Amino acid sequence: MSERVMDTMNQSAQDIARVGENAGKAPSIIVDALTKRFGGQVAVDRLSFTVPAGQIVGFLGPNGAGKSTTLKMLTGMLQPNGGSAKVCGYDLLSDTIEVKRHIGFVPESGAVFESLTGLEYLEMVAALYGIPSAAARERIQQFIVFFDLSFQTLTDKLLGAYSKGMRRKVVITSALLHNPPVVFFDEPLDGLDANAAVGFKALIQTLAREGKTIIYSSHILDVVERVCDRVIIIDKGRLLLDGAPEALVAEHNSGTLEHLFTQLTGGAELERRAADFAKTFRS
């Protein structure tokens, strides 16, 4: 895989220079005052943003900020308490099935049906989207090669026996199998080895160049900074910042996206606290 990865990386370097290329394109996602409450607690608070087609958006926030809840609402898994959203022109509330038909989602949990083989699982997912058997197999073949999946494992072993990385590759494949125009990734690199991660980053950049909209939620900020055209940072369910990473970093004079993130979300004191805590281990 290494030669292909190097090619991919070279290609990716050119792609990263493409910030703001999608400005002016028709919005693929429109979120307007989206709100979610769990009992008395507000998880997402009147969140609004618009994403044009073909853009890669890093969706960031500290733990409990409301990222996963927002993604679950935008994928039709959770009912919002207020506001509205449109994905690919379909209303999230009234055209939920059409929204689901046009999106792919890699959940953070990476859940799969462990008692199916990888191939059975992917064929099952393809069938849910009405992909004919022959076309599904062709798509699966492409992903098998791309992810360097062991074919023997995919056909013979149940998913419960897969390594975490293998399972993640199957989940990513299942999200892209039906060629959706909008893809939501929640911590997609979790469990992937370095080569697979490089390949994956190149893949999403290619997908964006072909017009797909990518919402990428992750805590690995240097990857987000390199891959995403734009970042949206939320905290306590509210929008904090929205813009191109370089522009935001320059505007706040932060040096890196990671520094900007910690400044905004109260993590600036973390290094001092870590040093204090480390002292407690001294005997």
Place this chain on the structure above:
Amino acid sequence: MSVQSTSVVVPDGRGRSFGGETDSTRVLRRLFLTLFLRGRSSRGLNRKWAPKSISSRLGWSLIFYGVFGLTALTFLRGSVFVLSAFLHAMTFFFVGVFVASSAGEVLFNQLENDILLHRPVTARALLWTKITVLIQVSLWLAGAFNLTGLIVGASMERGSLWYPVGHVISTVMEAMFCTGSVVLLYQLCLRWFGRERLDGLMTTVQVGATVGFILMAQILPRVMPYISDLDGADTGRAVWFLPPAWFAGFDAAISGQGGWDAWGLAGLAIAATGAVLWAAFGRLAGDYNEGLQRLSETSLARPASGKSGRRWSDRLASLFPLSWWLRDPVERASFTLSFAYLLRDRDVKLRLYPAIAPVLIMPVLAVFGFSRGGPGAAMSAMVYTAFGGVFLGQASMTGLTILQFSQQWQASDLFRLAPVAGPVQFCNGARKAIQVFMMIPLVLIVGLMIARNNGEPAQILLLLPGLMTLPVFSWIPCIKGRAVPLSRPAEDARSARRGLGIVFALLLSMVLSWTSTIAFQRGWFIGFLAVELVIVGILYALVRRAANRAVWPSIE
């Protein structure tokens, strides 16, 4: 870089289960049936080793139910209605308890939401396909049990060749009625009480449904001697309130027996099944989507804790004598973990409460037997009291067995990592949690029920022979270190081997109940208890020794 097409060919022979299916309802039905038969998780299993799955266990279950169905041969000289009442009462019991215990996990599986809820499938399609699979498996069980009955009904003295036709139809209706009733209960609770309380409600519904199924199935055979065989004589009013009797009436009507009473019951069976299905899958299916979404929500509510920030279960463990009983820190940690799951975890509660429901039914039947009057009533009440005691003795084993299974079973690897020699301390902590959380309240409830409602106060002593077996039964699951709490996949809980274990326990219960009742009647009770004490003492020592020697079971 784009995803490249290559020459790799996916062979046709394997993984064909879902290939070619494009209708999402059919795909989902295949999926849920596959998941049901294989279980939802596996650890390091190659596909070729899959016989360890549910399907092989189901095979054993079918054989067991088929053999148990041979009891229909004893009805060769009776009437069609009596045979059918027996068959439908037992089917109602098997199918009802199976559906009630499986429905929660099948209908509301949190992990499944991350896989399916963002796919283009409707909640109605999900609900319907899951229910279809439940009905399908129910019918396998019902079919195995009723096979002999079908032949008996056709060949018995007062039987008819139409009987098998009628009985097959009525059994299918019964399976649909049972499944529809459970789903309807869930939907109604969701609608009336809201999704905020779904977790608690699901447990309550499941326990309620299980108790209802068991009661209705148990009561019918017991009222049969008091009603006619629907051949025109006096028909007891009770049959109109017992669903298994409706379906038995259908069989009698199709077989040309029982007159208008049979047709009335048959009409009731058809109307009730239709109404339940219409309400569950037609009118209230929309609420299912709400229930699924509720599972995807992250609960921000914290469990109640005291001013000190400690849970009451934790405070309970620090009070004497529990603090002394739990002086081993590993046992104490296992106790706290087990107690928390018994109290809070929906998954554990959904399995535990329906499993212990039969323990509470025995005293009810004891009361029923006594209040019925007649020459055999006192004896019947005594046997049920003794049965209640034996069930109590075994309830601890049941609880401990159930506590082994969890959807978070992989987290129990933590125990293996801990610097602890073997699993016995974890098992013992869980065992103690079961005693405190489950056995003390159960013994008090059953004791009070027997004491308040039966004629002879001394009869409560008949609980003792069963209760004396409690220490032995509570250690049995610990023998091979299997009773480590939350250490096995939830799917493994559906095991026919466990079903066979229950049959063995039931046989033992019958022997112990009858012998202790006879000893009680004839004035040998003290001697009986003394002999039992010696036997129990020896068994206890053997079981403890085996449990202490247990090593960690291998990870498959």
